[in-house]
Amino acid sequence: MLLMNASFVLVTLAVLKALAVAQGSNPSVMIVLLVRNKEAYLPYTLSQLSRLDYPKERLALWIASDHNQDRSAEILHTWLERYNLPYLSVEAVVNASSPPLRPDERGAVQSPGRLRAVGDMKQEALKRARTLGMDMVWFLDADVVLHDRYILRRLQSVRKPVVAPMLRSVGGYSNFQTSIGRTSPQEEDAFSRIYSGRVRGCFAVPLVRSCVLMDLRDPRTAGLTFVSQSCELQPEVETLDDAVALAISSRNSGLKMTICNGEDFGLMPVPLSPTQELKDEWQNLLAMKLETLIDYPPMSVVPLMRLFLPPPPTKSRLGFDRIYVIGLERRPERWRRLKACFDEIGVEAVRMLAVDGRKLTDEFLEERNIHPRGEGRKKFINKGEVGCSLSHYYIWRDVIKQNLSRVIILEDDSHPSADFPARLRQLVDEADRLRPEWDFLYLFREAAFPDDFEPVEGSEHLIRPGFSYTTLAYALTRSGAETLVRDDPLKNLLCVDHYIPLMSGEVPFSEWMEVYPSAGTLRVYSGRENIIEPVKRIGEHGFVSDCTEVDDLFGEVSYGNEVEECNMETLT
């Protein structure tokens, strides 16, 4: 029945339940959701409301949506029809008949009329919450992705009149400001300390937005308003939106807003720029999904919302014969994460089980005539590194055996961003055009010396790199694989991080040149910038390196510092 009318006003007068339900320990909360053109996010954000860990009979919904150009209204209808019942009250005005643009609008950018309308709607919601005697009101943007179901309880436990969880965005944009108008260097510094997590906890700030919980029981909130009194307009405030109006009224009430960053609460998209279009929200969402995958399971929706998800992208190998992902059997979660990323961006990869350094025995090595060696300043090689080198070696052999002409090899702690396929294509196109003889392309590298590279003439992206570490991600041709196995590297097995530079001629004084006649013949190129990144950097919370874990050493163990250098495991 809800879907019958083009626009509808749904008011479940279950409000009366409010009187019946005992106060209990759960404050009543009105959730205010304004929706416009949020088709990409809504299936996820509504699912998170469905899953919120909070008694629904203590939650009221206040939803308004108009001037949509996408399926937002339809999604809201569908969700409300199915999920409205348990709530304390539902007031939803979803106008499916309003035109796509307001009279003063040109494109996706918020117009003054729109900003005013949003302020007015929030103000109306606030007034309604007060009338209904709600304990709290939670203003939640329809594109905010929260990482857990307990968020509301966590915000309540802060016990502040106006509190927001800090949200990150892929572009470094957040939902708090350390000044209302122009920002001083000190205020910028305060912002970056909070945003980066160098300080953790809850902090008083002049402005929060996007996910704001207000405690109406606190008398100081009586003066809060989303509607700007124009005489208060400060010259330094550029856009007087609802959040700025709220911040000004908060300041005038002598009330501090609170931002909390004690946990990783969630993500928000980067606002669309004037040159972007609505469809760019899908890219924003994709970026948020990939970011979520770094630490969390894939974002998912309640069954009813699956209807509104776009079909998954068709998979490709990005012009390569095979994309190998090397991973240890005992780390299946890494493959699951990377596979989930690839499912999102439409990449087909195969998993290759790595040789596990922890399980390596002398017998295994003897049987196969494998002789691990140290290289250069590093006089030893540890078991993790041997496992790593062997894993890469067996893939090179596989490339030759299967007669593949070009492949990508990734370690399973790589993490692609949304533009990985496009940037890979650009790089490979340039390499094919300017250096068609290429053997090996770094997709990620750590340069030993940042400026140590030669540009390739006529190229935008392609360089000839100097000594570089890591074999996290690279492309390899069959001729490259042939070069890499030519001199039987098992007999003098070096750490693969050193072996590649040796074969590309970037380790000119190595004592291993003699036993490797092919040293210097591997034609190695790289992107000027990395086109894929490790999921965690060394030293970052959660970083684990299976290649450098020091269980046991082979070779001549040398002096202190170098042990440290290679012992980078930071188990948490």
Ligand SMILES: *[C@@H]1O[C@H](CO)[C@@H](O)[C@H](O)[C@H]1NC(C)=O
């Ligand atoms: C829907 O929008 C149209 C055009 O803006 C307006 O005339 C109409 O009153 C709105 N309906 C509701 C229920 O708000």
Ligand SMILES: *[C@@H]1O[C@H](CO)[C@@H](O)[C@H](O)[C@H]1NC(C)=O
């Ligand atoms: C390997 O593949 C190439 C084409 O990439 C083909 O010319 C060659 O005959 C193949 N070799 C074998 C042994 O299948």
